[in-house]
Amino acid sequence: MPLIELAPRALWGRPVIIGGGVAGAVAALTLSPCPAVLIDPVPIGWEAASRWAQGGLAAAVGPDDSPQMQAQDTVAAGAGLSDPEVAARIAAEGPATVAALERFGVHFDRAADGVFSLGLEAAHSRRRILHVRDATGGAIVEALGTRIAITPSVEVLTAAALRLVVTDGKISGVFVRHGTETMLLPTGTVVLATGGVGGLWQSTTNPIGARGVGIALAGRAGAILADLEFMQFHPTALAVGADPMPLISEAVRGEGAVLVDAGGNRFMTGIPSGDLAARDVVARAVFAQWARDGGSAALDVRHFAAGAFAARFPNIHQVLSDYGLNPERTPIPVRPAAHYHMGGVKVDAAGRTSVGGLWACGEVACTGLHGANRLASNSLLEAAVCGRLVAEDIAGLVDVALEHTSEEQPVIEDADGEIISTIRALMDRDVGVVRDQAGLERAIARLSAFRRNAEGTTAEDMISVALLIARAAERRKENRGAHFRSDSEAALEPAEHSTSSWAELS
Ligand SMILES: Cc1cc2nc3c(=O)[nH]c(=O)nc-3n(C[C@H](O)[C@H](O)[C@H](O)COP(=O)(O)OP(=O)(O)OC[C@H]3O[C@@H](n4cnc5c(N)ncnc54)[C@H](O)[C@@H]3O)c2cc1C
Structure with a gap:
């Protein structure tokens, strides 16, 4: 030792x-x-x-x-x-x-x-x-x-x-x-x-x-x-391929911005509270647009008078400029992103x-x-x-x-970066804004296999936490708050907390 x-x-x-x-x-x-x-x-x-x-x-x-x-x-x-x-x-x-x-x-x-x-x-x-x-x-x-x-x-x-x-x-x-x-x-x-x-x-x-x-x-x-x-998904992260994704604050919709689809049509109008609906409702609506063939979603702020958007949201305006976007001309591309646990x-x-x-x-x-x-x-x-x-x-x-002289010093090897990207893409697809039994089972099986291969590396902990999240999501067979399954209809009564532990991984 x-x-x-x-x-x-x-x-x-x-x-x-x-x-x-x-x-x-x-x-x-x-x-x-x-x-x-x-x-x-x-x-x-x-x-x-x-x-x-x-x-x-x-x-x-x-x-x-x-x-x-x-x-x-x-x-x-x-x-x-x-x-x-x-x-x-x-x-x-x-x-x-x-x-x-x-x-x-x-x-x-x-x-x-x-x-x-x-x-x-x-x-x-x-x-x-x-x-x-x-x-x-x-x-x-x-x-x-x-x-x-x-x-x-x-x-x-x-x-x-x-x-x-x-x-x-x-x-x-x-x-x-x-x-x-x-x-x-x-x-x-x-x-x-x-x-x-x-x-x-x-x-x-x-x-x-x-x-x-x-x-x-x-x-x-x-x-x-x-x-x-x-996991709370924010509905309007800037979709320009940045990692992490810059946030387009809810305050922008508070100032009258509206969500539009790939054809420029508003898609929140039929939903109660419209563009200002609860965060999870908007996140699912934006997600649905991207899930369509050739679909996308964007925030249209073109109702602001010339220069007014930059004056009201200087930081966001600066970020958009950094990506070569001019919100006065073109709607801002947005998609949901994992935001708060x-x-x-x-x-x-x-x-x-x-x-x-x-x-x-x-x-x-x-x-x-x-x-x-x-x-x-x-x-x-x-x-x-x-x-x-x-x-x-x-x-x-x-x-x-x-x-302490008897503790074993942990030896942790660097993980291959590719595995980390694979896990993150898997979480987006199968443990994301909209979940279902098949996707969650697929995530659990793949994460379990990745975890076995990653033992003793820097990726082991992140894979383990992802696996615990996927398992908890699989066990919750209802729609409640930020947890939404396309194969469940409503929240079950009584509302119950879930618990998990590291022991369930062994
Ligand atoms: C873009 C964005 C906008 C947000 N806007 C708001 C908002 O307006 N209002 C609001 O209430 N909330 C907002 N939130 C959420 C809020 O910022 C966070 O929930 C909150 O700041 C968390 O604080 P924390 O101290 O728990 O963690 P953090 O602020 O994330 O700090 C964690 C610290 O732990 C350190 N750390 C990580 N691993 C290790 C390690 N192994 N050993 C030692 N240190 C480690 C990190 O370096 C970091 O400094 C926002 C979040 C994001 C991402």
């Missing part, structure tokens, strides 16, 4: 936060002055979905709003699986979390009189979207990163978590890869904040590294996973997983807030609130630094 490299002794026993997006960064800062190690393979926030959030963060801070109203809207969107208690708790924490973010240096847009300037998004009954222009996530990540850089209690380690070590049912360390070196960081406290899984699909708006690493880390450690089949590592109210010493927050966690469908802008809120709650739960816990 190779000798195990240990992390510098000064880091032993500290809570280790894996992932430097909004959830992980807020957890690290809230823990301060309690020392913590924050690990991320890239500089804080660079590869985080948090940085790409355009719309904003939903919180009940307006004079005509209340956390109860936000919780009601959240539960209504969740298609029977959003837990009302969780929704009430997270919505209630919204105003305090916004205040904490502002203390960390985030400046949400305010009107001239100093009150928050609040946006309205689909299915929110009140204006409650806090934003920083149209680059909210970037502004939050930048402020948190700046604060972390001047917080001495947070030790930032540029490294990737490879495996959690569990001793007698409790976390006792993390293997990390730091450059070319693999080392063990002994700790009894780990917070998973690794983000989502969208990168498992070929068509995605997520950072390419968002391939379920946190689910794999937790799953291998024995944690219970929940609601893995619920409602499922994840099952956690309780304090963010504790089923494994001792392991917490999870942000998109990797399944708190029960989103149920089967996420209400727009609730995810940044959840990441910030839960990062804070997790840290408060951990603060003050006395941790014991353990020495």
